[in-house]
Amino acid sequence: MAEHRSPRVNSARLANFVGQTVRITCKVRKFMNHQAIVECSDGGEVTINMSPAADISDPFIEVIGKVLDSTTIQMMAAINLGNDFDMKIVDFVIEKWHSQQFSSVF
Amino acid sequence: MSQYSQNPYYPNGGAGGGGGYMTGGSPYGSTSGSPGGFANRGSAAQSLRPVTVKQLFNATQAHTDAEWHIDDIEVGQISLVAQVMSIQAQTTNCVYWLDDGTGRIEARHWVDSSTMQEDGVDPNGIKEHDYIRVMGNLKTFGNKRYVNATHLRVCSDPYEPYFHTLDVCATKLILERGPPNKQGERVAQGTTQAGGISAYQNQTHAATSDQYSHLPPLERAICVFLLEQPPNDEGIHVGNIARAVQGSPNDISAALDKLLDDGHIYTTLDESHYALSV
Secondary structure: OHHHOOOEEOHHHHHHHOOOEEEEEEEEEEEEOOEEEEEEOOOOEEEEEOOOOOOOOOOEEEEEEEEEEOOEEEEEEEEEEEOOOOHHHHHHHHHHHHOHHHOOOO | OHHHOOOOOOOOOOOOOHHHHOOOOOOOOOOOOOOOOOOOOHHHHHOEEEOOHHHHHHOEEOOOOOOEEEOOEEEOEEEEEEEEEEEEEOOOEEEEEEEOOOOEEEEEEEOOOOOOOOOOOOOOOOOOOOEEEEEEEEEEEOOEEEEEEEEEEEOOOOOHHHHHHHHHHHHHHHHHHOOOOOOHHHHHHHOOOOHHHHHHHHHHHHHOOHHHOOOOHHHHHHHHHHHHOOOOOOOEEHHHHHHHOOOOHHHHHHHHHHHHHHOOEEEOOOOOEEEEOO
C-alpha cells in the first residue's frame, strides 16, 4: 500500500517527502506560465508545476502531486476548496497526521 | 461451568455466565487476546467507527467469518472519508476506488436494479475526484479487502476530510482512554492535596453516570458526594457536605443554593439538610 500513500504536508515537511506523492492545502498567490506560487498552511511558499488538465477556479486549493525538491511540486490533480478556508485547522490536522501518537492511523 | 474452565478456547469460561456473550456460532470467542477491554461485545457490530484506509488494511480477523478488530477493538460498521480516484459502474454494483492519503481501497456499492440509471450517470451523484463519505462494512474477496458500502454521499463541505481526520484521532483516544470526563477532570485535579478523597472520587467518577458532568466542579462534587451516601429520608447535614468537598463556606453555600434552584437537590428536615432529587 505504501505506493499509494499521499500524506498531507505543509511547506516545512516537504523536504522529508522528496520523490513521494503528497497533498498540500494552499492558497494561490500568483500564476506564472505553467507554474503557480502558493502559500501553504504553515505560511511557507511552494512552487507548483501545473498540470495542463487542472481546473483551478478557487483561491484555496488542495494539490496532489509529486515532490521534486523541498520547494517544488509536480501537480497530478487539484481540488477547489472555495474562497475562504481556515488554514490554522489544516495545519493542526497536518501536525496530528505526522505525530508519533497516531502513527498507526495515518 | 467448572468443566469448561480448563478449556483454552474459553478464556472467560469459568466466570459463571460470562460465556453468554459467546454465541454458538463463534466457538473461538475471537477476542481471547484482550482481557477486559471493549472487545467481546456483540453490540460493537452495530456501532459506527470513523477510520482511515490504513486502519482498514491493518485490521485483523481471527478467521474468515470473525469480526474485524482494529487495535484489538471490535469494529462493526465503518465510516470513511476519501477521494474517489475512479468509478466503475456495472449492472449490479458500482466500484469506487478510494484514496484518503493513507492508502487506497475499493468500495463496492450494490445497486438495486430498479434504481439503476442509464450508463454514465452515477446513482449517488458522485464524480471522480470528489471527496465522499462511505459507510459500510469491511469485507474480503480472495486476498483483497474492500468496503461493502451501504451509504455513500458527496462531501459538500470542504472541511469534512479534515473533520474526519480529527474524528479518527479522537475516536482512537476515546477507545484507548475511555470517554472524556469534562468538568470532572478539574475536580479531580483540584482535590489532589487531599489524597484519600481524590482517590475515592476518581473511582466514583468512573462508576457514576455522567448526569452531573455538565455542572461546575464544586456543584458536581456535592452531587457526587450525596449520591454516595446511603439512602436516608432525613437527608445529609450541610456540615457533612462541607467536610466532604473542598471550598470556602460561602462558595459551598452558593453552590447549594444553585443546585436547589436548579432542582438537583431539595431540603428535607430543615434548611440545613439536603437530599438528592434523582
